[in-house]
Amino acid sequence: QVQLVESGGGLVQPGGSLRLSCAASGSIFSINLMGWYRQAPGKQRELVATVSSGGNTNYADSVKGRFTASRDNAKNTVYLQMNSLEPGDTAVYYCYVRCYVFPTWRDYWGQGTQVTVSS
Numbered sequence: 001q002v003q004l005v006e007s008g009g010g011l012v013q014p015g016g017s018l019r020l021s022c023a024a025s026g027s028i029f030s031i032n033l034m035g036w037y038r039q040a041p042g043k044q045r046e047l048v049a050t051v052s053s054g055g056n057t058n059y060a061d062s063v064k065g066r067f068t069a070s071r072d073n074a075k076n077t078v079y080l081q082m083n084s085l086e087p088g089d090t091a092v093y094y095c096y097v098r099c100y101v102f103p104t105w106r107d108y109w110g111q112g113t114q115v116t117v118s119s
Helices: none
Strands: 002-007 010-012 018-026 030-039 046-051 057-059 067-072 077-082 091-101 104-109 113-117
Touching: 002 091, 002 104, 018 030, 018 091, 018 113, 030 067, 030 077, 046 067, 046 077, 057 067, 077 091
Parallel strands: 010 113
Antiparallel strands: 002 018, 018 077, 030 046, 030 091, 046 057, 067 077, 091 104, 091 113
16 A cells, blocks of 8 residues: 655745645555645645656646645655745645556545645
8 A cells, every 4th residue: 555644734824835745655666656736615626736757847827937846756755845825726735646556557645735825
């Protein structure tokens, strides 16, 4: 099994910053994609950012220029640095990992961490 442990959510004022972390552990042979999704009340879960094993990143248009996703392959950890936060960024943020757990690739999700942007 694979476990994902998230940290770093909380309450922040508009314009502020937060950094999310997600560490993967367990019977992992290899990790392909790591990233973050979010779900606001009454809305569908949406992509925020992903980072490939080679370091290539992909961002939702709404966060480009404000959020930065990165990963530490040695620690099986993915990060999301969120700057210039806006009330529209309020959501539960979920870590996502695609990894090889014998005998196939599998998708795993974190438990979610709440990010609230409010004055």
